[in-house]
Amino acid sequence: MATATRLTDAQVRDELAKLPGWTLAAGRLRREFVFRDFVEAFGFMARAALVAERMNHHPDWSNVYRKVVVELSTHDVGGLSQADFVLAAEMDQLAGGGRG
Amino acid sequence: MATATRLTDAQVRDELAKLPGWTLAAGRLRREFVFRDFVEAFGFMARAALVAERMNHHPDWSNVYRKVVVELSTHDVGGLSQADFVLAAEMDQLAGGGRG
Numbered sequence A, B: 001m002a003t004a005t006r007l008t009d010a011q012v013r014d015e016l017a018k019l020p021g022w023t024l025a026a027g028r029l030r031r032e033f034v035f036r037d038f039v040e041a042f043g044f045m046a047r048a049a050l051v052a053e054r055m056n057h058h059p060d061w062s063n064v065y066r067k068v069v070v071e072l073s074t075h076d077v078g079g080l081s082q083a084d085f086v087l088a089a090e091m092d093q094l095a096g097g098g099r100g
Helices: A009-017 A038-055 A082-095 B009-017 B038-055 B082-095
Strands: A023-025 A028-034 A060-064 A067-072 B023-025 B028-034 B060-064 B067-072
Touching (some): A038 A060, A038 B038, B028 B082, B038 B060, B067 B082
Antiparallel strands (some): A060 A067, B023 B028, B060 B067
16 A cells, blocks of 8 residues: 555545445544354455455454454555545445444 | 353462463453464464354454454353363464464
8 A cells, every 4th residue: 555645534525425334433434244143254354354465454353253343544644545445345345244 | 151150260360370471351361462464363363263163152352453452251151261261272372473
């Protein structure tokens, strides 16, 4: 993410409008996914981990049984970049049945 | 973990003495693992997830890049059970190079 640039508030608003499950929390993009059980939750994390590594853009996330809370931001720009929204959208795809 | 029983404070102290990397935090067993990078950190989580699922005893945990924070407790007994210490010891094994 060497070329990441910080999105403006207006850009963040526009991007956020496309991702209904996500909210802003302390300047970070946040979503809670709830799955059927731990196997489904961790299966999601494993898939998302591969995408994150491929993008070289990694989530802050936590897991308690069937729940996964994801927070995204771009450290290098001190805010949100396009990569956060790309990863968020990928996670939505990967979550399939996971509802937030 | 149907037969889990809550360990006494003395039992917890004894068990804790065998696990140098772990501390008590708000009644839970806590350790922070630090790995070389995200691949190592998530590799640890994947291995630990399989063990947790096999034990039917799941961690509360979070991951930020190369760091994994684990908190263990046994909901059913409102405290710590033997399973928490078994899982903690297994995680230490799995972590290999991970230092906390």
